[in-house]
Amino acid sequence: MKRLILITDHYPYTRGELPFIQPELAVTCQHFEVTIICKSPVQEPEYSLPVGVKLYHYHRNATTGEKLRNLFGCLLDRNYYRSVFGKGHAKGSLRAREAEVRNFRLSAHLFQKYLRSEGFFDQIEHTIYYSYWYNYGALALALEKQRRPRMRIITRTHGYDLYNERSPAGVQPYKYFMDRHLDAVFFVSRQARAYYLKHFATQKNDHYKMAYLGVPDNGLNPPAKGDTISLFSCSNVIPIKRLDLLVEALSLLHGRKLRWVHAGGGPQEEYIHQLAEEKLGGNPEVSYAFLGSVPNETIVDYYKSTHIDLFLTASETEGGTPVSIMEAFSFGVPAVGTDVGGIPEMIHEGTGFLLGANPTAAEIAAAIAAYADATAAKKTALRSNARQLWRNSFYDKANHTRFVTELEKL
Numbered sequence: 506m507k508r509l510i511l512i513t514d515h516y517p518y519t520r521g522e523l524p525f526i527q528p529e530l531a532v533t534c535q536h537f538e539v540t541i542i543c544k545s546p547v548q549e550p551e552y553s554l555p556v557g558v559k560l561y562h563y564h565r566n567a568t569t570g571e572k573l574r575n576l577f578g579c580l581l582d583r584n585y586y587r588s589v590f591g592k593g594h595a596k597g598s599l600r601a602r603e604a605e606v607r608n609f610r611l612s613a614h615l616f617q618k619y620l621r622s623e624g625f626f627d628q629i630e631h632t633i634y635y636s637y638w639y640n641y642g643a644l645a646l647a648l649e650k651q652r653r654p655r656m657r658i659i660t661r662t663h664g665y666d667l668y669n670e671r672s673p674a675g676v677q678p679y680k681y682f683m684d685r686h687l688d689a690v691f692f693v694s695r696q697a698r699a700y701y702l703k704h705f706a707t708q709k710n711d712h713y714k715m716a717y718l719g720v721p722d723n724g725l726n727p728p729a730k731g732d733t734i735s736l737f738s739c740s741n742v743i744p745i746k747r748l749d750l751l752v753e754a755l756s757l758l759h760g761r762k763l764r765w766v767h768a769g770g771g772p773q774e775e776y777i778h779q780l781a782e783e784k785l786g787g788n789p790e791v792s793y794a795f796l797g798s799v800p801n802e803t804i805v806d807y808y809k810s811t812h813i814d815l816f817l818t819a820s821e822t823e824g825g826t827p828v829s830i831m832e833a834f835s836f837g838v839p840a841v842g843t844d845v846g847g848i849p850e851m852i853h854e855g856t857g858f859l860l861g862a863n864p865t866a867a868e869i870a871a872a873i874a875a876y877a878d879a880t881a882a883k884k885t886a887l888r889s890n891a892r893q894l895w896r897n898s899f900y901d902k903a904n905h906t907r908f909v910t911e912l913e914k915l
Contacts, residue, residue: 508632509537509912510625512642517552517560518545524801524828525718526637530555532905536913537633542625544616544642563619567611575611584682585610593704597675605674613644613679620645626653633915634658639666639690644679647686657915659689661716664824664846667697669704671822680705688915691716691908693825694847716908718828719901723805725892726836729812733762734877737838738817739804739829742771747819749780753866754873755791756784761877763791766807770798808836815876816840818848819869821862826851826899834895839887841872855890
């Protein structure tokens, strides 16, 4: 059996990657001997692993000597200069860009040193090295492949690790260097793949593969009871999710019974709670609830037990195809969303209401009203189409099986 060395940022130490990696791992374990190397700063794992999966934990800070050696190393590294001074930067000062690239390089070299010391490169035959994120873990593997060209290394890329615009310094360090050494790059949306081909690709197009994430089949959302329009959203409560826009939209819908529930927490919680009270609290026809940060099981149970008419998202950026929309579609719940990232690959006229990248509150309100005023046949069609799109494109078992098939070809 081939070995798969999987490098994660958080799983299984914290929840962050759990909804993405756990379903995939259930399939890969059937075909590979899996070892996980997690780079989380947390010391104790929160989640258990499938039987047979080995776990290693890596986290360390650089010493002053290591930082100085890296600084001198940068002066002799042409890929460092290309990352700092090359074309295509989105924003950020030269100083910020230089610091980002220098620290990225340092993290990769330290991680490469750790992988060597633990013997992970001693048996490269029948081994695939897989960085779940296209970050310094992937660079550590690419650096080692310079010494061991027969290594097989791959990465997924999602959002923060792909777009120059998502980096505070406006740069994705060492992408050209890593690209030349990777055996495959897997993308979670067609839009992400197109962006990469335009900005970073150095190899033939078949080197860059689609691999949608997915969610399981947990059944259908129950039918409606009564005339209240039930709305659901699920995201971190942070500025780029624009929950304030959803609150404003709901405040514009008069003469309709509405129920809005949001799952997710974050630094803007107090602000959004206050805004909702200010904008919605005086309207007896609108009720709302904030669940805060809850386990995914709680969200699944909510979908199973409570009728939902529409899933809402006003996100201003997405790295791929949001799992939150996949989950809604798996239950047959259509969505209102923005034309960003991979969302247009999910929401269209048949599965919901796709708005512009920067919609107004009035436009969101109009989409909700359009659903509320639609015929029963139209609503049934939207729900059926959403479920069918999930089945065709975002069913986890099918997607992860296809992904494993690609790995086995390497």
